[in-house]
Amino acid sequence: MTKKFGDFTAVNNVSFSIEAGKIYGILGPNGAGKTTMISLILGIEKPTSGRILVDGLDNIKHKSEVKQLIGFMTQETIVDSDLTAYENLEIGAKLYHISQGEAKAAIERALEESELTEFKDKPAGTFSGGMKRRLYLVKSMLHDPKVLILDEPTTGLDVHNRVGMWKHIRELNGNGVTIILTTQYLEEAEELCNEISVMDHGKIIASGTPSELKRMVSKGQVVEIITNKESAQKIMRVLQHEFKLSPMVKDDKIEAYLESNSVALFARILGRLIKEKLPLVSISMHLPTMDDVFIKLTGSSLRDSVGENKSDRDRIMLQRH
């Protein structure tokens, strides 16, 4: 599909499919076209060319059926703060034409899931950020969608709420809900997603499982050694002279990049350090992080351009593009 706004191409000839029951991540710097793509899937924007099938149904031709299949949650928490938790869910249920009887049960269930039953008659405006977020999530799930789209679901949440949200997302996925999520947090994508697409300039520039993406960026691995400050220099010299590596030291932590044959090399390094009786707190080896992947794929320049987003309020307005 392609989506143009005047001369600007927000989504440029993108084609992909998402397997049912998976968690699919869309990563990309600001302005990459993530939000536009989501608007296209939601049917808020019509593609300039191309089409979107949800569960085999064209999302423009079968608008209302497809809308029933999709749940959506943005980075802003959309609840009516003047309405109570119960009223919020009640209106939410009616918007999806859930019958009166079913709605009642669904609302009770949603309140329980979000642990808001005891606050159901309190205005949502009096809730904490995390409570509102939970209310919003269960509201988005009231009509039991097969696909849940999450646009930066944990932006601005504290650690507890973030971990709670991750747990919730995994539970939903465990119940068979296909999840599409965009995120700025690379560790979140790595933690949750079965498959990730990296978008930039309206195109998908790479996709695969998190480890596939990492291998795409480099064949090697990173060894990380934690010791004490005094021994750090010694270890550094060993790695430099005997293994011809270029390690980086920060206080008591040494990191070195193993370009090829990394597993065997790792074993030799470990053996050598033990032989030297150098104190080791921990030694480990891992693939490059998602941060490395992201920077490598999209370049390291900052994308926050000045001028188009003058204020936060404008940013909210610009969400539509």
Added chain:
Amino acid sequence: MTLLEDTLTLYKREMLIFKSHLRTNIIRSAMFPIIFIFFFGSLGSSSTNIHVAVVNYAGNPQSLSFINSLTTSRAISITSVTTQTDALNQLSGSTVTAVIVILPSFPKPSSGNPAVDVYYSTSNFAAVQTILPLIQQEAASAGSTVNVNQQPSATSLRPLYGTASNYVVFLVGGIISMTVAFGMTFGTGMSIITDRQLGNLKSFLISPISKNAIVFSKILAGMTEAMLYIAITLLIGMADGVGIAMGFVGLAWIFIIGGLVAVCFAGISVILASRIEKVEVYTIVAQVIVMPLWFLSGAFFPTTAFPSIMQPIVAVDPLTYATQGIRNVMMLGYYPLQAIALDMGVLLSVAAALLIGSVLLFKNYTA
């Protein structure tokens, strides 16, 4: 009937939000009527300024001092007319509220009849009640008596400023139009913009409801709120002694007219809010549109007082007809069929046009 159901769902939401701010809404909508009715309304109480035509057939010093004594009272504004026929024409044309004819024999009776004849039309009886005692009193001090004649009702169907017995009643009609028009532009329109900013509109648009339901629910909610605003304005008016000459039927008319004004201005708000993204810009544009419409509707003084250059705007301003309609039932005590046809015709067609316009414009709207 999903459109109706969807509309009612969103209407319920609007009402719940309105209810949660009920006190603020009441205070806000009572503010203007209180200021205008009690403060500006009393400005007119000492200067009712009723237009009267005087035909002086006597022309003697006594008659001149009689006219002079009437002029010194600020209640009456006098126009000198040479013949009785001219004066009565002015009366039937509603240019004046009453005609005073001073017979040649003034102050002595003319062949047994009083030397002063007063003519008024039935449609302006309320105003005459306030000036008649004054005329009688001044005539008596000049040594004469007064003969009062009732003329058939005036041809003009519109109560003019000055024909009212009380300026406050005149003002209340204008204030009702105002509270409704302003309530809609700054309530309904603003709520669409904040709904967009907070993302609520997006959540409606991704749900399977029709876009029209969003428009209809906003307008329906606006109408409901308008009813409350009208009731508040009327209650404040009543506290200042304002009544509705036409009684309960008049009350019903006021709500019908107010409801149509609500549709018109909620429609304007939807059209503006579906094009304007910033609250600041919306406020400016809405003010630029609504303020002149309100001012030119004759809310403060009769539209005949405006220069001719503005008359075309007065003629197409729906608020003009709403204000006039409300004044008919509040001041005249009856609502002539001709006036109903005109007012309702204009208000209904403007409301229908704006309703269609708002639905069509909102169709292209993406959150």
